Amino acid sequence: MEKQDVDRTLSLMWRRALGVPQGSRGPRQRFSVDEVIRAGIAVADEEGLPAFSMRKVADRLGLKLMSIYTYVPSRDELIGLMVDDVMGEAELPPHRGDWRERLTVVARQMWDEFHRHPWLLQVEQSRPWIGPNGSDRWEWQLTAIEGAGFTDLEMDQVITLISDFTMASARADVAARRAAEQSGISDAEWWAVNAPVLDRVMPPGAYPISGRVGTTAGEEYNAVRDSERSFRFGLDRILDGIDHLLASRPRAGG
Amino acid sequence: MEKQDVDRTLSLMWRRALGVPQGSRGPRQRFSVDEVIRAGIAVADEEGLPAFSMRKVADRLGLKLMSIYTYVPSRDELIGLMVDDVMGEAELPPHRGDWRERLTVVARQMWDEFHRHPWLLQVEQSRPWIGPNGSDRWEWQLTAIEGAGFTDLEMDQVITLISDFTMASARADVAARRAAEQSGISDAEWWAVNAPVLDRVMPPGAYPISGRVGTTAGEEYNAVRDSERSFRFGLDRILDGIDHLLASRPRAGG
DNA sequence: CCTAACTCCGTATGCTGCACGGTATTTCGG
């Protein structure tokens, strides 16, 4: 990645704050960057990131492949722009209630977003782009726990913890859904193929605990996995742990 | 993916338990499946999953491309075999200490493994393969908290929580390292390009809390992010939260 | 008015996974 691309992409990120660029020579672009980004999001929503290609974005707009490169420097940068764009969809309402309720809202918002745009989980950002919507959200998330009694460092760590956990839970959930929908093999068929081999191959009694736990979980979930429930369980534990951190030290303010 | 491939891959997964297949006609294979898998792991270790290709595996063994397909059904299945193989590297020592120490060992083992083989974080398993090493580990992880006072369902959820969080933390850490190493742009250069644009574009005072928290964190970490420290912070919170769950109910056994 | 700058696009390069079919090799059935 070239430095000039970094600069150009950053300028594209903050295009609203920077205002319309000066009129320049040559033909006008047929579309706006926003339209290209939205076309990209549409493709990614429908087909996922692995199947996301520059050609499909071009086709969707009625452009030919190479014209896309006059709008954005490359595929990776377009994806970065798509990510920040999508982060602008969610509202950032004023916070209500105590920090626990607030963090629940923060986590749930991310959870919902990952389900609305599952390809977000497939983005491999080497270095995260700093865009306006991401920045606004980061500020909003920190505001949720401002004044709750954390040090600045802990505020960073708490939001990181919530974000990381939510992302991992959503990833597991989305992967499970995708497996059921698009692999062409249902859960039942999958087990019908697996079971005979595993019966033949797993030494009887080799997995006493996982056998017991897996059976219980399977019955309770009515599936191999209930990610929504695991998410709520994990979030509750994490919030309890954060509560313990606050309770274990002398209160500063009310 | 075809059902027969599922069956074939499962048989490959459990190849040791199934024993050597009957002698059959035709020339012997020049290599063993294990050698192909190990070659694949070597390629993935060196170049990461995106650059992992069947051709490179073939080259490494001195085979031509298409010969690899006589060993494994396809790229995805080879990756599945690589994953289970890698999970056999870690020792599963008898558990010592209380459940808290044990879960720390469980988490740390995964953390180390993701750093030894960062490509594990890039694997997109639609449906996870059930292999011997993965099964052994799952049993070992559950054993760590057997008898600690959890219900069977909670045992599943606790291990899922630890796994999900560790995976997400490791992902963040590995991504940060990769950015620094391979993007060709150092942290300093990155900020040198970012700062002027952001100064021009972020309204002054628009991000009071993130500005303050980011500065504190940056000074404390000596970097944008200290993932190792965030991991330890998060894990401590989670363990506290789990402790709270156990403490909040009548003890069953000692 | 002319030229620089720009958009759009055709073409080419070098990757990828993998389907198909051919040839050489080995073993089993008779």
Next chain:
DNA sequence: CCGAAATACCGTGCAGCATACGGAGTTAGG
């Protein structure tokens, strides 16, 4: 001992990908 079947290995081809390069047409500034 011989023929047929099965298998390993590989050459070729197809379709898809990102993107580099250069050309043709368009617009605005000097």
